Amino acid sequence: MKMQRVDYSVYLVTDRDLSRGRTTLEIVQAAARGGATCVQLREKKCSTREFIEQAISVKDFLHAQGIALIINDRVDVAQAVNADGVHLGQTDMPLATAQAILRDSMIIGISAESLADAVQAEKGGADYIGVSPIFDTPTKTDTAPPLGLEGLREIRRAVRIPLVGIGGLNQKNAADVIRNGADGVAVVSAIVAADDPEAAARELRQIVLRAKSS
Amino acid sequence: MKMQRVDYSVYLVTDRDLSRGRTTLEIVQAAARGGATCVQLREKKCSTREFIEQAISVKDFLHAQGIALIINDRVDVAQAVNADGVHLGQTDMPLATAQAILRDSMIIGISAESLADAVQAEKGGADYIGVSPIFDTPTKTDTAPPLGLEGLREIRRAVRIPLVGIGGLNQKNAADVIRNGADGVAVVSAIVAADDPEAAARELRQIVLRAKSS
Numbered sequence: 001m002k003m004q005r006v007d008y009s010v011y012l013v014t015d016r017d018l019s020r021g022r023t024t025l026e027i028v029q030a031a032a033r034g035g036a037t038c039v040q041l042r043e044k045k046c047s048t049r050e051f052i053e054q055a056i057s058v059k060d061f062l063h064a065q066g067i068a069l070i071i072n073d074r075v076d077v078a079q080a081v082n083a084d085g086v087h088l089g090q091t092d093m094p095l096a097t098a099q100a101i102l103r104d105s106m107i108i109g110i111s112a113e114s115l116a117d118a119v120q121a122e123k124g125g126a127d128y129i130g131v132s133p134i135f136d137t138p139t140k141t142d143t144a145p146p147l148g149l150e151g152l153r154e155i156r157r158a159v160r161i162p163l164v165g166i167g168g169l170n171q172k173n174a175a176d177v178i179r180n181g182a183d184g185v186a187v188v189s190a191i192v193a194a195d196d197p198e199a200a201a202r203e204l205r206q207i208v209l210r211a212k213s214s
Numbered sequence: 215m216k217m218q219r220v221d222y223s224v225y226l227v228t229d230r231d232l233s234r235g236r237t238t239l240e241i242v243q244a245a246a247r248g249g250a251t252c253v254q255l256r257e258k259k260c261s262t263r264e265f266i267e268q269a270i271s272v273k274d275f276l277h278a279q280g281i282a283l284i285i286n287d288r289v290d291v292a293q294a295v296n297a298d299g300v301h302l303g304q305t306d307m308p309l310a311t312a313q314a315i316l317r318d319s320m321i322i323g324i325s326a327e328s329l330a331d332a333v334q335a336e337k338g339g340a341d342y343i344g345v346s347p348i349f350d351t352p353t354k355t356d357t358a359p360p361l362g363l364e365g366l367r368e369i370r371r372a373v374r375i376p377l378v379g380i381g382g383l384n385q386k387n388a389a390d391v392i393r394n395g396a397d398g399v400a401v402v403s404a405i406v407a408a409d410d411p412e413a414a415a416r417e418l419r420q421i422v423l424r425a426k427s428s
């Protein structure tokens with residue numbers, strides 16, 4: 001069953017290489033305690049079997065908390081663990097192909113690197129858009145030029161589905177991202193590389209809630 | 215619709231790194247002209263979208279020839295292009311998980327690195343087994359110790375589903391592999407790295423046919 005209302009406010013994207021020796025499960029648990037509302041599991045280097053095992057361990061935990069689990073890129077892994085959704089970048093499976101396979105069984109998020117990408121994703125029936133990158137980010141090196149807050153506002157004016165900003169986001173700029181039209185902030189290093197991932201998630205949650213209510 | 219009778223006799227496994235500058239499509243076309251009967255597309259390094267595009271280009275060609283297209287590891291890519299099958303190694307998606315996703319829509323082949331793997335794969339409902347590796351191979355570095363012809367015979371005595379030998383196979387040892395119980399020989403470099411992939415496939419086909427009829 002497709003989750004009907006996902007809270008994208010504080011959207012954690014995992015990265016084991018940046019986790020400073022802590023396991024992905026440890027990071028996810030800490031982030032959830034702090035108030036992360038959505039978790040995207042991103043594993044670019046491990047085997048399919050390891051990715052599935054990782055996803056199962058995380059899912060059991062998140063499910064109990066009512067937090068959405070979204071799988072990066074791999075539609076098959078998302079199906080294998082019955083995740084809440086899949087997130088597809090511009091070099092991942094095309095949206096229409098994923099829809100044909102998944103038949104509305106889960107959320108599909110699309111990374112938009114331009115206004116045109118965002119409009120196309122909404123038109124195609126994406127459930128949400130990852131607006132990427134908002135700022136320069138050291139986490140990913142294959143990204144398009146930053147859209148900035150202006151680019152985010154432009155996309156906000158053009159589409160109605162939820163927008164999650166990503167790319168260089170942290171406790172310092174999260175409020176700006178929300179005020180400029182994002183429904184949530186997606187972060188990698190601001191949580192996974194933090195000294196205290198739980199505290200980092202808690203601070204982000206408070207910043208986002210405050211920005212939304214102001 | 216699941217292909218009912220697949221001819222595993224000359225089973226090409228692609229590897230773009232070994233193709234000496236020729237595209238995977240060129241290698242596949244040459245191998246098909248020479249008499250390859252089955253093609254497994256293996257892409258470990260490219261993006262999902264590129265893998266799908268690659269698979270579509272190869273599939274259109276193979277479909278017209280009645281040659282089975284099998285996708286390595288990626289159940290989602292196999293679904294995306296409606297391939298004839300998927301091949302799963304011991305670190306790929308577990309067989310039962312793939313069956314739950316694919317619901318008998320395509321062939322599932324399993325790599326067995328031991329007698330126990332093979333027995334389990336047949337019991338689990340695999341359509342064929344890749345017995346791997348028969349001999350030492352420079353193509354893959356993460357393989358188990360070679361099973362040898364003795365190991366192949368032992369597996370042949372234990373299971374009834376089709377067996378495809380893989381690992382260090384070429385025109386010199388293909389006949390032995392067939393005589394020791396394999397239904398087909400899977401090769402990588404013996405075709406993709408050959409000076410003339412079409413001639414290499416033709417020679418393998420003749421060797422396999424001769425070994426089967428003797």
